[in-house]
Amino acid sequence: MITGKKGNALKAVVTGGAGFIGSHLVDALVARGDEVTVIDNLSTGDLRNITTHLDSGAARLVRSDLLGDGWQDAIRDADRVYHLAADPDVRASAGNPASVYDQNVTATVRVLEAMRQAGCSEIVFTSTSTVYGEARVIPTPEEYPGMQPISIYGATKLACEAMISGYAHTYGWRSWVFRFANIIGERSNHGVIWDFVHKLRANPSELEILGDGRQQKSYCSVSACVDAVLFAVSRTNEPFSCFNIGTEDWIDVTSIASIVAAEMGLRDVSFRYTGGDRGWVGDVPRMLLSVEKLKSLGWRPALNSEAAVREATRALLRDTGVIP
Ligand code: NAD
Numbered sequence: 552m553i554t555g556k557k558g559n560a561l562k563a564v565v566t567g568g569a570g571f572i573g574s575h576l577v578d579a580l581v582a583r584g585d586e587v588t589v590i591d592n593l594s595t596g597d598l599r600n601i602t603t604h605l606d607s608g609a610a611r612l613v614r615s616d617l618l619g620d621g622w623q624d625a626i627r628d629a630d631r632v633y634h635l636a637a638d639p640d641v642r643a644s645a646g647n648p649a650s651v652y653d654q655n656v657t658a659t660v661r662v663l664e665a666m667r668q669a670g671c672s673e674i675v676f677t678s679t680s681t682v683y684g685e686a687r688v689i690p691t692p693e694e695y696p697g698m699q700p701i702s703i704y705g706a707t708k709l710a711c712e713a714m715i716s717g718y719a720h721t722y723g724w725r726s727w728v729f730r731f732a733n734i735i736g737e738r739s740n741h742g743v744i745w746d747f748v749h750k751l752r753a754n755p756s757e758l759e760i761l762g763d764g765r766q767q768k769s770y771c772s773v774s775a776c777v778d779a780v781l782f783a784v785s786r787t788n789e790p791f792s793c794f795n796i797g798t799e800d801w802i803d804v805t806s807i808a809s810i811v812a813a814e815m816g817l818r819d820v821s822f823r824y825t826g827g828d829r830g831w832v833g834d835v836p837r838m839l840l841s842v843e844k845l846k847s848l849g850w851r852p853a854l855n856s857e858a859a860v861r862e863a864t865r866a867l868l869r870d871t872g873v874i875p
Pocket of ligand 1: 566567568569570571572573590591592593594595596597615616617618634635636637638639654658677678679680730731732733734735740742
């Protein structure tokens with residue numbers, strides 16, 4: 552049973568709350584006493600990520616697809632919606648643009664409409680570094696002027712940001728948009744570390760690396776990411792606030808491969824590169840976000856990219872039963 556409101560506790564709806572980042576956000580909201588409702592169709596999410604909270608009654612699940620109906624009632628008495636549900640696969644987005652548009656843009660507009668009809672006026676949205684495209688300014692600040700996404704995924708997320716800004720200004724809401732670097736850690740279900748662990752389990756002597764291995768990007772732990780989101784939301788009060796979240800350094804793909812192989816106890820792995828300066832259509836060779844805006848509020852990333860990669864690798868190896 553969800554009990555009554557405690558102190559400053561909010562009634563929070565988390566779309567995509569059974570997913571990788573969403574479930575960590577649910578952990579944090581439950582820990583501070585919010586009443587949490589998760590809306591998730593479990594397409595990539597996993598019930599096990601939130602079972603403890605469902606069993607204890609600290610959270611409830613509305614198992615529903617945002618492109619269908621039946622979930623809108625859950626928003627009726629919510630104070631704030633954290634909208635994370637999306638198709639988050641940048642690489643695959645080149646192969647199914649219309650579906651990614653529906654999952655990301657249409658679903659977001661449906662959430663905004665449900666909020667408008669319910670009178671809910673606060674939304675937190677998880678955007679991405681890919682909205683910047685191949686930025687010429689690195690570290691890239693939120694005010695970067697030439698935003699030109701080069702992936703279908705990035706384009707859909709930028710469209711979502713624009714719709715949220717429009718709704719927030721039109722209807723007097725408060726909104727927060729967070730542009731994430733690569734977020735990694737326990738319960739991750741996609742991305743480079745996940746890919747390397749699974750490839751090395753299948754073949755421990757050779758690892759295929761997409762691109763030339765020199766791509767450099769910022770990797771941030773999921774706990775730091777959730778911490779940054781809640782920190783910024785508690786300290787800003789605008790119709791539309793936008794923050795980058797990442798680390799202040801980057802790490803290249805070959806170094807990630809070396810860390811993953813070492814953490815798996817593999818000494819003689821040969822790396823085979825597919826070549827080119829990027830891994831796939833829509834990928835960028837370099838990504839580092841400026842986090843000065845967040846730092847000016849007093850936030851600091853807990854780990855650098857290398858430490859976050861090592862920690863995330865160990866967590867994934869525990870998740871998959873490779874190490875105890
Ligand atoms: P995830 O796939 O683990 O989580 C997405 C969740 O949304 C899943 O639980 C899935 O079942 C649910 N979902 C998807 N479509 C739905 C629909 N139509 N209706 C209801 N539920 C639906 O992915 P994640 O990595 O946790 O990503 C969470 C958010 O963060 C996404 O918006 C993603 O674009 C964004 N993001 C992630 C990263 C990253 O590095 N992981 C980086 C930038 C932005």
